Amino acid sequence: MDRKKKKGTLLKKLLITYSISILISFAVLGLLLMNFFDRYFIESKKQLLIEQGKRIASDIVLAYYTGVHDKESLDNNLMVLDTFLNARIWLVDEKGTVLLVSGENEDGGLGKTIDISKLRSLYRGYYLIERGRFSNMLKEHSLTVGYPIFLGEQFKGGVFIHASLSELQKTLRDIYKITIGVILAAMLLTNIGLYLQIRRISRPLREVSEAARKIASGEFQKRLKIETNDEIEELGISFNHMAESLEKIEENRANLVANISHDLRTPMTSVIGFVEGILDGTIPPESHKKYMGIILEESKRLVKITNEILELSNMQQGAVAFDKASFEFYEAVRRRLISFEKRITDKRLRVELILEGERSYVYSDRVYLDRVLQNLLDNAVKFTPDGGSISIKAYEESDKLKLEIENTSEAIEAAELRKLWDRFHKGDASRGKHKSGFGLGLAIVREIISQLDEDITVESREGCVKFTFTVAKARE
Ligand SMILES: Nc1ncnc2c1ncn2[C@@H]1O[C@H](COP(=O)(O)OP(=O)(O)O)[C@@H](O)[C@H]1O
Numbered sequence: 001m002d003r004k005k006k007k008g009t010l011l012k013k014l015l016i017t018y019s020i021s022i023l024i025s026f027a028v029l030g031l032l033l034m035n036f037f038d039r040y041f042i043e044s045k046k047q048l049l050i051e052q053g054k055r056i057a058s059d060i061v062l063a064y065y066t067g068v069h070d071k072e073s074l075d076n077n078l079m080v081l082d083t084f085l086n087a088r089i090w091l092v093d094e095k096g097t098v099l100l101v102s103g104e105n106e107d108g109g110l111g112k113t114i115d116i117s118k119l120r121s122l123y124r125g126y127y128l129i130e131r132g133r134f135s136n137m138l139k140e141h142s143l144t145v146g147y148p149i150f151l152g153e154q155f156k157g158g159v160f161i162h163a164s165l166s167e168l169q170k171t172l173r174d175i176y177k178i179t180i181g182v183i184l185a186a187m188l189l190t191n192i193g194l195y196l197q198i199r200r201i202s203r204p205l206r207e208v209s210e211a212a213r214k215i216a217s218g219e220f221q222k223r224l225k226i227e228t229n230d231e232i233e234e235l236g237i238s239f240n241h242m243a244e245s246l247e248k249i250e251e252n253r254a255n256l257v258a259n260i261s262h263d264l265r266t267p268m269t270s271v272i273g274f275v276e277g278i279l280d281g282t283i284p285p286e287s288h289k290k291y292m293g294i295i296l297e298e299s300k301r302l303v304k305i306t307n308e309i310l311e312l313s314n315m316q317q318g319a320v321a322f323d324k325a326s327f328e329f330y331e332a333v334r335r336r337l338i339s340f341e342k343r344i345t346d347k348r349l350r351v352e353l354i355l356e357g358e359r360s361y362v363y364s365d366r367v368y369l370d371r372v373l374q375n376l377l378d379n380a381v382k383f384t385p386d387g388g389s390i391s392i393k394a395y396e397e398s399d400k401l402k403l404e405i406e407n408t409s410e411a412i413e414a415a416e417l418r419k420l421w422d423r424f425h426k427g428d429a430s431r432g433k434h435k436s437g438f439g440l441g442l443a444i445v446r447e448i449i450s451q452l453d454e455d456i457t458v459e460s461r462e463g464c465v466k467f468t469f470t471v472a473k474a475r476e
């Protein structure tokens with residue numbers, strides 16, 4: 001993968017997108033503005049010119065053809081209008097010859113003949129409006145209005161007023177310049193802003209992807225430290241959570257493998273040792289039966305641990321279907337307790353059983369709930385020292401039934417209490433004396449309880465340990 005090349009593409013993409021949209025929006029705005037201005041300006045000028053044209057035409061008729069005004073005062077009038085409108089006024093006869101020009105004849109039109117086509121609409125009594133340099137006869141870009149002169153019915157040519165548009169063009173050029181300036185400034189500003197913003201985003205993003213790569217390659221301790229006060233910081237936090245879970249899973253996995261291997265190897269080693277002993281005669285025939293018994297016990301242990309591991313992993317994967325129904329719970333408790341009778345009397349334990357109310361119907365999975373009872377009672381019997389006592393209490397609390405199993409034992413520290421639920425966690429006491437356990441019992445119990453949507457807690461005071469769990473009451 002070509003990483004170098006990919007760097008900064010996010011920035012580039014955004015910059016291009018933003019620049020194009022700025023360009024388009026300001027260009028459209030500028031064009032609209034120019035168009036609007038142009039139309040407004042021309043329209044008002046046009047009206048003015050038409051009005052003046054009309055007036056001049058009638059003045060000329062009066063001056064030239066009826067002799068009411070003298071030519072001098074007409075010239076003066078035209079001069080005034082020329083300055084007032086900033087327009088050149090031409091008098092053209094019916095053949096197109098320019099007879100009279102206001103002002104200094106800067107355009108040199110005097111005496112020339114204009115394009116005869118321009119007279120055509122005038123001849124028919126219409127006026128003419130044109131934009132440009134009047135067939136190149138003018139120096140400046142102008143708006144020209146031509147107005148016909150009629151003496152009675154007779155066409156006598158027309159008045160052409162050329163109003164310079166240089167002013168308008170200058171204004172339009174200014175708008176154009178301002179628009180371009182604004183576009184450039186806006187693009188520069190947004191691009192700078194974007195660049196800073198994106199650098200702020202892309203650096204932590206790069207850190208995230210770097211960290212992800214590290215984690216993928218097995219460095220689970222990698223953590224991010226992003227302080228941007230936004231979604232990226234949230235991403236960093238979630239990322240760290242993920243890394244933590246992964247680290248924990250990895251730790252669990254490593255522990256699990258170590259534990260399983262250890263717990264499987266011990267019984268297997270002794271089985272192999274005894275079988276070899278029997279085969280090579282180190283163990284005398286009269287002891288065979290005794291050792292075969294041990295081999296049987298160890299093999300049973302192996303089967304038990306594999307079953308428990310399988311059961312737990314099935315449950316954790318949600319592969320176990322729970323089958324809830326209503327049943328009488330106290331009966332189940334008594335029966336399960338009776339199954340421990342021999343071990344209880346052997347250890348001379350005192351057992352107290354207080355079941356509030358005669359019967360108690362619960363709604364749960366009978367088989368798995370019995371499994372919970374069996375594991376908890378097994379622990380109680382196993383970990384209570386000889387001559388100690390076990391107390392079992394059941395009572396109702398709102399829509400739940402609570403069962404407490406308390407036994408005498410050394411107090412367990414809070415930190416240790418939390419670890420009790422972990423797979424393969426065995427208390428120190430359990431390691432030597434109670435070899436039969438694998439530390440899976442409570443993990444299984446908790447998995448069942450949580451899948452049944454119930455709660456289980458453990459507490460420990462000086463001299464005793466108490467497990468309490470809930471079971472949903474059956475609805476009558
Ligand atoms: N009733 C109890 N009293 C004292 N300690 C207990 C009790 N139940 C469990 N524990 C402690 O919790 C550990 C884990 O229990 P568990 O998961 O059932 O494993 P195991 O019974 O195989 O040792 C035990 O090893 C023991 O140290």
Ligand SMILES: [Mg+2]
Nearest residue numbers: 379437441442
């Ligand atoms: Mg146990």
